Amino acid sequence: MQDDLPQRSALNDLMRECFRLNRSLLDVSQRLTEGTPLTGAQWGVLTAIASGHGDEEPGTVAETARRMGLARQSVQRVTDVLAANGLVEYLPNPGDKRAKSVAVTPAGRAWLTELEQRQLAWVSDLVGQHSGAEIDTALQLIKEVRARISRQIAEDRLDELSA
Amino acid sequence: MQDDLPQRSALNDLMRECFRLNRSLLDVSQRLTEGTPLTGAQWGVLTAIASGHGDEEPGTVAETARRMGLARQSVQRVTDVLAANGLVEYLPNPGDKRAKSVAVTPAGRAWLTELEQRQLAWVSDLVGQHSGAEIDTALQLIKEVRARISRQIAEDRLDELSA
DNA sequence: GACTAATTGACAGCATACTGACATAATAGT
DNA sequence: ACTATTATGTCAGTATGCTGTCAATTAGTC
Numbered sequence: 089m090q091d092d093l094p095q096r097s098a099l100n101d102l103m104r105e106c107f108r109l110n111r112s113l114l115d116v117s118q119r120l121t122e123g124t125p126l127t128g129a130q131w132g133v134l135t136a137i138a139s140g141h142g143d144e145e146p147g148t149v150a151e152t153a154r155r156m157g158l159a160r161q162s163v164q165r166v167t168d169v170l171a172a173n174g175l176v177e178y179l180p181n182p183g184d185k186r187a188k189s190v191a192v193t194p195a196g197r198a199w200l201t202e203l204e205q206r207q208l209a210w211v212s213d214l215v216g217q218h219s220g221a222e223i224d225t226a227l228q229l230i231k232e233v234r235a236r237i238s239r240q241i242a243e244d245r246l247d248e249l250s251a
Numbered sequence: 252m253q254d255d256l257p258q259r260s261a262l263n264d265l266m267r268e269c270f271r272l273n274r275s276l277l278d279v280s281q282r283l284t285e286g287t288p289l290t291g292a293q294w295g296v297l298t299a300i301a302s303g304h305g306d307e308e309p310g311t312v313a314e315t316a317r318r319m320g321l322a323r324q325s326v327q328r329v330t331d332v333l334a335a336n337g338l339v340e341y342l343p344n345p346g347d348k349r350a351k352s353v354a355v356t357p358a359g360r361a362w363l364t365e366l367e368q369r370q371l372a373w374v375s376d377l378v379g380q381h382s383g384a385e386i387d388t389a390l391q392l393i394k395e396v397r398a399r400i401s402r403q404i405a406e407d408r409l410d411e412l413s414a
Numbered sequence: 415g416a417c418t419a420a421t422t423g424a425c426a427g428c429a430t431a432c433t434g435a436c437a438t439a440a441t442a443g444t
Numbered sequence: 445a446c447t448a449t450t451a452t453g454t455c456a457g458t459a460t461g462c463t464g465t466c467a468a469t470t471a472g473t474c
Contacts, residue, residue, distance in 0.1 A: 098386040099374055103276055105390060108320065109397040110273040111431095113266055114460095115404060129460060150422060157271065162461055164423070186422045186469050211262055214399055218392065223261040226389040227268060229381065234272040236377060241278060274461090277430095292430060313452060325431050327453070349439050349452050421470070432459075441450070 099233075106230075120206050124199050125173050131203055132156070133166045134175060138192045138200055146179065148187040175199065262396075269393075283369045287362050288336050294366055295319070296329045297338060301355045301363055309342065311350040338362065 117128030126134065136156050140147040153163040167190060170176040175196035178188040192200070215223075280291030289297065299319050303310040316326040330353060333339040338359035341351040355363070378386075 098383045098390060099378055102386055102390045102393070105393050105397065106269055106272055106276065109269055109393055109400075111320070112397050112400045112404070113269065116400060119404070127459075148422085157274070159462060160422075161424085161463085166460085184422080184470070188423090213403070214396070215262055218396075220261045222392060223265055226392040227261060227265045229385060229389040230265070230268050230272055230393075232381075233377070234268065234275050237272075237275045237279060240376070241275070241282070277461095290429075311452085322432060323452070324433085324454085329430085347440070347452085351453095415474105417472100417474080419470095419472070422468080424466085424468105425464105427462100427464085429462075430460085432457100434455105434457085436454080436456105437452105438454105439450100439452075441448100443448080444446085 102233075116210065120203060120210060124203065125175065126199060126203070130166055130170055130175075133163055134170060134192065134196055134200060137167070137170075137176060137190055138197070146189045146191040148181065148184070149190060150187060152190070170196070265396075279373065283366060283373060287366065288338065289362060289366070293329055293333055293338075296326055297333060297355065297359055297363060300330070300333075300339060300353055301360070309352045309354040311344065311347070312353060313350060315353070333359070 114128060117131060121128055121131050124131075133152065133156070136152050137147065140152055140155060149164050149167050150160050152167070153160045156163065167176060171178055171190075174193055177191045177193050179191050181187055181189045277291060280294060284291055284294050287294075296315065296319070299315050300310065303315060303318060312327050312330050313323050315330070316323045319326065330339060334341055334353075338356055340354045340356050342354055344350055344352045
């Protein structure tokens, strides 16, 4: 395949590597949550729930889903499991009869801090000799690539509507 | 949370962003395969099958799985679908009575070149003003982070064995 | 106040990837 | 040559995400 565009192959590699990194990260989150009542996905959702409210009142499932960029239903399913395991609690929401509030229980909060410890240790072990600036540079590039993709997708959606 | 380690938060962001990029990429592969008989995952597997044999003979499912870093069973399922849709063919393997050889059919090859075109167009549209060097730098960092994670995981596996 | 949007939860179904367990075939070690 | 280990395919079950649909609630508009 001729390569008029040297960036093409580079970006291709970047994408492939990103897929692999993603799988590695999933692996890690699974390992970090070993011995806890949480899975990787549950950890993520629980974190999102806990860090959701700068305000006093706990948020709803739909809010959490929006913040995570996931489908409502996915987060709902996980949250139900969290509730069943006592890490989270559904509270009646005076403001909306449908959307119950989701509050992290003391048990949930305890596991969160435990996992934060583990993650801190893991990251410390991982960063190696890379400087913060170096990481930031890569982060910026990825962020922009992703943003451009999102924009592309959004435009495509509009195209479809007008088609 | 106190931040003794400035890289911690940066790396954390990098991970989060990688998750999001991953989902965006899945989205894109879904879009690129729209109107073809392939899904994103099937495209990936088909590509791996096609690019597998520098040698003459087509490879087996297990080989493809290893090359992709996926579980045997996952690739098997997808390959079965490809075969059912006539994009791939199982051939008797004289060397191994269990593992049939997998060959890409002309139809499969045709869709592969079509998708290669689409991908090329997409990437050209995407690279924007980033230089190849810039992308390479990010790629190197991610590669190394992932490699270190893999090493970590491998060590953990050994620890478990010796424990 | 009544009608229409949009939001939300609940349920069902699909795609992708994983693990575990099993039988069979191939390979190594003795 | 016989046995033990490994490789492979197959079947079953799980986790995580998605979409689509429906009824109920909420919010917005006239």
